[in-house]
Amino acid sequence: MSLRNILLGLLRSPRSGYDVKKEFDGSLRNFWKAELSQIYPALQKLEREGLLSSEQQDSDVGPKRVVYELTDDGHEELKQWIAAGPVVGTERITFLAQTYFLAELDDPAARIAFMKKLRDYYAGFLAFLKEREQDWASDYSDFPNDLPDDEFYPHLTLDCGIHRVSATLDWCNKTIGRLENRRDHEPSAKSS
Amino acid sequence: MSLRNILLGLLRSPRSGYDVKKEFDGSLRNFWKAELSQIYPALQKLEREGLLSSEQQDSDVGPKRVVYELTDDGHEELKQWIAAGPVVGTERITFLAQTYFLAELDDPAARIAFMKKLRDYYAGFLAFLKEREQDWASDYSDFPNDLPDDEFYPHLTLDCGIHRVSATLDWCNKTIGRLENRRDHEPSAKSS
DNA sequence: GATGACATGTAAACTGTTACATGATTTG
């Protein structure tokens, strides 16, 4: 139900499916991903339902584009989705499911290696998010307070990403320490 | 692909579908959810594939139960899933998608109310996680280091939840402050 | 003329949600 609403939000200004995909890979990457093969049919369906309208356009740099834009009905549905309040409790964190069963790796070194891979991933992701924020900030004197609405709210999501990813990274480092400690001081604490 | 592996992990010791559901609502609630209508067919499929075996058992407190348990093949698949390294980059955070488009609520008070609802949810969730941790800790003298493997790794996931939820809550509070500031000092910073 | 970015799609398989259907056993 949410991809649908995200598409409506992005199409407040006219965009093609291909453009939308670039936004998923850029600013939305922090909290949602979608493939072109999911985006194109979803756009068609929203148009059939009257929430989007489309128009063929020539491109300067490539083949013809199908450009969609939000209708009034679409705008109404978008507003209602947000007005209904925050949707929470639907998160799936696969690496935590793996961590839950980490005892399955019976070599302590393998468990530590698992957690270090995770740390490296999140360290890279945090660097990516912080760099985006610095580039953004450089255009303003009282960032983020002087951002216009159409950048202020997207920036909030980047800021949340930085908070959450930092916290996850802290946990990875703390956990690596605990795993090393466990390897060194309690060589066989199995119970199953 | 992950529900499948989580079921294998839980079924290292024998459980019914109903038991499994209770674990999703308890210890796994922090990172995964699943409905009975998804669990039962998934268990049947895993049995057909030879990764689980099942047995009918009488219950002390209700009707007959179908109790599943991991086979050697199932155990192998579980191990490989974890050995392949952490699965990351698949998270979907719906409330951030809504936040991205929060300007759609055109009353500043409604935007603040949205964020306060989110804060209240996360405050409650954090309390729930911390309470679970305290109950857990009370059984040990050097918690969490003296936990046996079958509790140590699950505890790591609870700890990660606490880190991430705390960070999210901090962001909510910071954001509420920013929204109030924006309401008071920049009454019409619209750009679209 | 090969490569890569631009651009749009379909098909099949898989995963997940909501609603429905059934019935046993325990507790008040």
Next chain:
DNA sequence: CAAATCATGTAACAGTTTACATGTCATC
């Protein structure tokens, strides 16, 4: 005997992934 909990499932629909298919245009 009513309600709650235990217990297992199916059906219809919605959402997602992976693989396949097609073709344009610009740059090297």
